[in-house]
Amino acid sequence: MKQSLIKRIINGKSTLLIILILLVLVLTYLRAPNALTKGNAQQVLSNLCFYGIFGVGVAMLLMGGGFDFATSAHSTMSTLVFLKVLQWIPGIPWFVAAVIAIIAGALFGGVNAFLAQGLKLLPFIATIGMSSVWGxxxxxxxxGNYVAINDPGFSAVTAKCIGNTPIPWLFVFVIAVVVAYSIVLKWTRFGRSVLVVGGNPAAARLAGLNPGRIKSILYINNGILAAVGGLIWSSQQKMYNPTGLTTLAPEMTSLTAAMLGGVSFMGGSGSLGSAFVGITLISTLSYALQTMMLPLWFVTLINGLLLVIALTIDSFASKKIRKSMATTGMVMPGMR
Structure with missing residues (x-):
């Protein structure tokens, strides 16, 4: 029987994560019954919107065999462009400035694509270097100062909810983005090419694909979504913070979530739906730890442990897959 859209977007690896999310919610309720309020639910979903947009770009790039350590710096610079456009052109609609900022995000992502794919620099070093430059x-x-963004329309984008529910309209937008990108990844030639390139670039070339071009598109796409994520964060905060996003390092949270959801650090496999479930788990867990009045360093420690656990699981899974392919002659990841 043909699998449904939902089952293909969210694969079986999400089941354990969903169980963990429910377990965290139950434990949170038992520990602090007053914590599960409408306002707190709205706050968790708002944070999920912010990380969810970042997660799509990071997971797609990871599936293609790349990673961009300058993602948060792209957000910072794109939002700076948004701020300067508002300051330099009085009366300009905020959404026009936002479009300009998103275009700037594509350019920032393109710079890293040029360094990694054009000049063939090590992506790890090149993107860390550009993160420092942009930051x-x-x-x-x-x-180094915070700058208030006094635009009611811009602030309202992330504040409006569906009726009397705690669900922000922005959450619906983020879900739509995840579904749209999942469809691209599963049912388009480009999406399948991403997995092929991430799984085995050499074989991808033999198949007539251009790994450099595909990875460049993924870097640019990551820059675009980083810009959107930065705008969401600034709308929620109602200000521009030149160090806020680099301190939060949403790309690391997205990396952890993606790997918990089954996206391989080596590229070539994964699901955006599962990555989003991973982000939901991390956001829920962070909220639960905060309700227990635990210090920030403890939350950071837990996130670090989750990343190490995800890397360990991915390492064992990758070794098992390579061993299976070597003994049975299976095709490379992404060719299924």
Missing amino acids: GFARWATR
Whole structure:
């Protein structure tokens, strides 16, 4: 029987994560019954919107065999462009400035694509270097100060909910983005090419694909979604913070979530739906730890442990897959 859209977007690896999410919610209720309120639910979903957008870009790039450590810096710079457009062109609609910022995000992602794919620099080093460059520029441009964004329309984007529910309209948008990208990944030639390139670039070339071009598109796409994520965060905070996003490092949270959801660090496999479930788990767990009045360093410690656990599981899974392919002659990841 043909699998349904939902089952293909969210694969079986999500089942355990969903059980863990429910377990965290039950334990949170038992520990602090007053914690599960409408306002708190809205806050968790708002955070999920922010990380969810980042997660799509990071997971797609990871599936294609890449990673961009400058993702949060792209967000910072794109939001800086948004702020400067509002300041330099009085009266300009905020959504026009947002479009300009998103275009800027594509350009910032394109810079890293050029460094990693054009100049063939090590992506790990090149993206860390550009993260410092963009982060330093943002602090210089604002003298390291917070800047208020006094645009009611822009702030309202992340504040409006569906009727009397705690579900932000933005959450619906994020779900739509996850579904749309999942469809691209599962049912388009480009999406299948991403998995092929991530699984085995050499074989991808023999199949007539251009790994450099595909990875460049993924870097640019990551820059675009990073810009959207930065705008969401600034709308929620009602200000521009030149160091806030680099401190939060949403790309690391997204990396952890993606790997918990079954996206391989080596590329070539994964599901955006499962990655989103992973982000939901991390957001729920972070909220639960905060309700227990635990210090911030403990939350950071737990997130770090989750990343190490995810890397360990991925390492064993990758070794098992490679061993199976070597003994049975199976095709590379992404060719299924």
